[in-house]
Amino acid sequence: MKQMEVTIMGQSYLLxxxxxxxxxxxxxxxxxxxxxxxxRDAGKVKARERIAVLAALNLAYQLADGPAATTPARADENQTAPELEALIRRLDEALGHDGQLL
Incomplete structure (x- = not known):
């Protein structure tokens, strides 16, 4: 498995x-x-952990809602819901192993 460095909200992660x-x-x-x-930019939530949880819930809701929630960015991905769910699980596991959610 290859490792890839990414940045989310200005913080780097090795996934x-x-x-x-x-x-x-x-x-x-x-x-x-x-x-x-x-x-974060909406200004109502400041804690990174709460932002991450709300973002995860929003993305999970979009995923569960199916085609009705498809955005132009998602429409081009040609991935099924199970593939996206597996990717989200892998990201959750990778982010959880460093001892900090974000």
Whole structure:
């Protein structure tokens, strides 16, 4: 498994990534970064941990809601919900292993 350094809300993370999965992981990281930044920029939530939880809930809701929640960025990914769920689980595991959520 390859390692890939990514940045979410200005903080760097080293994530495991299967060979050939770099573009998919980059899209997922961009989506998480956009969601978290939007919550932070709204100004109502300051704690990074709470921002991360709210972003995760928003993204999980979009995923569970199915095609009705598809955004232009997600429409081009050609991934099924189980593949996205597996990617989110891998990201959660990787972020959880460093002892800090964010």
């Amino acid at each position: 495991g990534c299967p060979e050939g999965g770099e573009a998919t992981l980059s899209r997922a990281v961009s989506q998480v970064d956009r969601e978290m930044s939007a919550i």
